[in-house]
Amino acid sequence: MHARSALFDLYGDHLRTRGGEAPVSALVVLLEPLGIAAPAVRTAVSRMVRQDWLVPVRLGSAAGYALTSRASRRLDAAADRIYRTRDVAWDGTWHVLVTRDIGARSVRHRLRTGLGFLGYAQIDTDTWISPRSSDELDALLASDGVRAERFHARHDGQPASLVRQAWDLDALAASYEAWLNRARSLIDGSRGTEEPKRAFAVRSELVHEWRKFLFTDPALPRALLPEPWPGTAAAAYFDAEADRLLPLATKFVDDTLARPPGHHEEIP
Numbered sequence: 001m002h003a004r005s006a007l008f009d010l011y012g013d014h015l016r017t018r019g020g021e022a023p024v025s026a027l028v029v030l031l032e033p034l035g036i037a038a039p040a041v042r043t044a045v046s047r048m049v050r051q052d053w054l055v056p057v058r059l060g061s062a063a064g065y066a067l068t069s070r071a072s073r074r075l076d077a078a079a080d081r082i083y084r085t086r087d088v089a090w091d092g093t094w095h096v097l098v099t100r101d102i103g104a105r106s107v108r109h110r111l112r113t114g115l116g117f118l119g120y121a122q123i124d125t126d127t128w129i130s131p132r133s134s135d136e137l138d139a140l141l142a143s144d145g146v147r148a149e150r151f152h153a154r155h156d157g158q159p160a161s162l163v164r165q166a167w168d169l170d171a172l173a174a175s176y177e178a179w180l181n182r183a184r185s186l187i188d189g190s191r192g193t194e195e196p197k198r199a200f201a202v203r204s205e206l207v208h209e210w211r212k213f214l215f216t217d218p219a220l221p222r223a224l225l226p227e228p229w230p231g232t233a234a235a236a237y238f239d240a241e242a243d244r245l246l247p248l249a250t251k252f253v254d255d256t257l258a259r260p261p262g263h264h265e266e267i268p
Contacts, residue, residue, distance in 0.1 A: 001208055003036045003044035008053075009208050011067055012075040012082075014253045021066035022257060023059050029256050033201040060260075070139075077136065081219055082211060083239070090131050090221035092159075093152045095120075097128040097137075100147040107144045114140045119218035121166035129166060131221055163224050172217060176230040179209060180237055187241050196255065199248030206245070210238050 010030055015022055022030075027045065028038045045065055048054040054065040067075065097120060102108050112122065118134040133150075141148055155162050163169065183206060190202045217231065225231070 001034055001036065001205070003031065003040040004047060005208065006031050006034050006036055006204070007041070007044055007048060008075075009204060009211060011054075011071070012078055012211075013204070013207050014250075016067065016072065016075050016079070018253075018257065019066075020072060021057055021059065021064055023062045023064040025062065026256050026259075027065070030200075030253065033197050033252075034204055062260075073136070078211070078214055081214055082207070083242075090223060093154055094162075095130045095133040096151040096153050097130075098149040098151075099126050099128070100149070102126075102146055107146070110144060111140075111146060113215075116218075117215055121218065123162075123166050129162075130218065131224065159224055160226075163220065167218060167220070169226065173226075173230045175213070175216065176234040179213075180230070180234045182209065183234075183237060183241070194245070194248060196248045196252035199245045200252040203242060203245035203249045206238065206241060210242075 007027070010027070011020065014030075024042070024045070028041050031041050032038075045054060049056065049065070052068050053071040055068050057064050057066045097115070099111070102111065115122075115128055118130070118136055118140065119132065120128040120130040120134075122128050133152075186202060186205060190198065194202065213231075222229070
């Protein structure tokens with residue numbers, strides 16, 4: 001697990017609902033159970049400040065970092081997708097995006113990555129579709145000066161055929177099956193040994209691996225998915241285990257944050 005990804009997980013899963021800020025010394029302690037050393041934490045924090053995800057703050061006499069408004073919006077949206085438990089209503093219309101004047105390869109790469117995260121799929125060189133529009137779309141396009149025409153439309157054909165053209169559901173299904181096998185192994189191997197610090201580490205790894213589906217799963221409405229869908233069983237397992245481990249993981253986070261800034265070295 002890389003330090004930058006772990007920090008996104010930590011802020012998104014715990015600190016976002018605790019004011020979105022923490023002392024540097026607490027961040028170091030909270031990532032230590034994940035095998036991330038203090039220098040890597042500090043380097044990742046600096047990078048996230050440059051990228052407008054974090055901003056330096058003073059917490060009493062200690063240095064700390066808080067989420068930017070951009071980061072808060074992104075993590076709020078991510079949390080809605082990570083902890084989904086109900087089917088997303090769909091009215092049968094697609095959001096269609098036709099991009100214009102994309103120049104450099106680096107811009108095309110960022111656009112492809114960003115639109116994929118927002119749930120869009122590319123069906124030809126300039127055309128993208130999603131079962132729903134995204135509140136983050138304007139900011140994504142504006143960041144690289146990309147112009148696009150937008151439409152809401154109904155597909156004159158079989159929705160399943162369009163979905164298969166746009167997304168590799170077989171690969172996604174295989175990823176869910178593989179995730180579930182790894183998650184069961186992780187949880188079974190930790191049962192009976194869980195205390196706050198260990199529960200935090202196990203739950204963090206569980207959430208970290210699950211969060212990767214944000215980049216590959218467009219959260220299609222159930223009506224567009226084949227049955228049985230492996231993502232359903234995987235989501236149920238994730239919800240159950242994440243909820244089971246949350247109280248102990250929360251205790252570790254709360255105990256760490258309760259210590260005076262700069263006095264976190266002895267957290268057990």
